[in-house]
Amino acid sequence: MLGLLVTVSVFAAEISNSGTFHTFNASDLIGNTVKNSHGDDLGKVEDVVIGSDGRAHFVVLSRGGTLSVGAKYIPVPYQTFMSNSTNIAKINTDNDLIANLDKAKLDTAPSFKDKKYDLSSRDSQMKICRHYGAGACPYM
Numbered sequence: 001m002l003g004l005l006v007t008v009s010v011f012a013a014e015i016s017n018s019g020t021f022h023t024f025n026a027s028d029l030i031g032n033t034v035k036n037s038h039g040d041d042l043g044k045v046e047d048v049v050i051g052s053d054g055r056a057h058f059v060v061l062s063r064g065g066t067l068s069v070g071a072k073y074i075p076v077p078y079q080t081f082m083s084n085s086t087n088i089a090k091i092n093t094d095n096d097l098i099a100n101l102d103k104a105k106l107d108t109a110p111s112f113k114d115k116k117y118d119l120s121s122r123d124s125q126m127k128i129c130r131h132y133g134a135g136a137c138p139y140m
Helices: 103-107 122-132
Strands: 011-015 021-025 033-035 041-050 056-063 072-077 096-098
Touching: 041 072, 041 103, 072 122
Parallel strands: 033 096
Antiparallel strands: 011 021, 033 041, 041 056, 056 072
16 A cells, blocks of 8 residues: 655655666756657656655656646656656756657546646556556556
8 A cells, every 4th residue: 555645845766777776856857848759848847746655656747738727737657757767867958858758648648637636546546557557656
């Protein structure tokens, strides 16, 4: 059982396949534009959701709208967002984050219409994890 998820701006971390421990400050992620390797604009990082176990569980992207009006908020499992050690990196010239995400997958992903999203129920978490496939939420 996962328990209540709380959003805080602390840190996000991953362990790469080589066993190297990488950390990213949430402040380095939040507010940045996210693109995929094809240059498609995927949205902006709004939040990093930390579980009661202290681990990053979801990265919340905002897409669409003007000045956040009409935007939709898409939680992406952290494991999916950070699927490998070279997956996310800043592009020095634009300060964008590069993520190994499919734009079409985000278009059909479970989402919320405002920033008052609730990821505390196991049902909502499982719906999101099932959308992104096996291994999306290994902590569940």
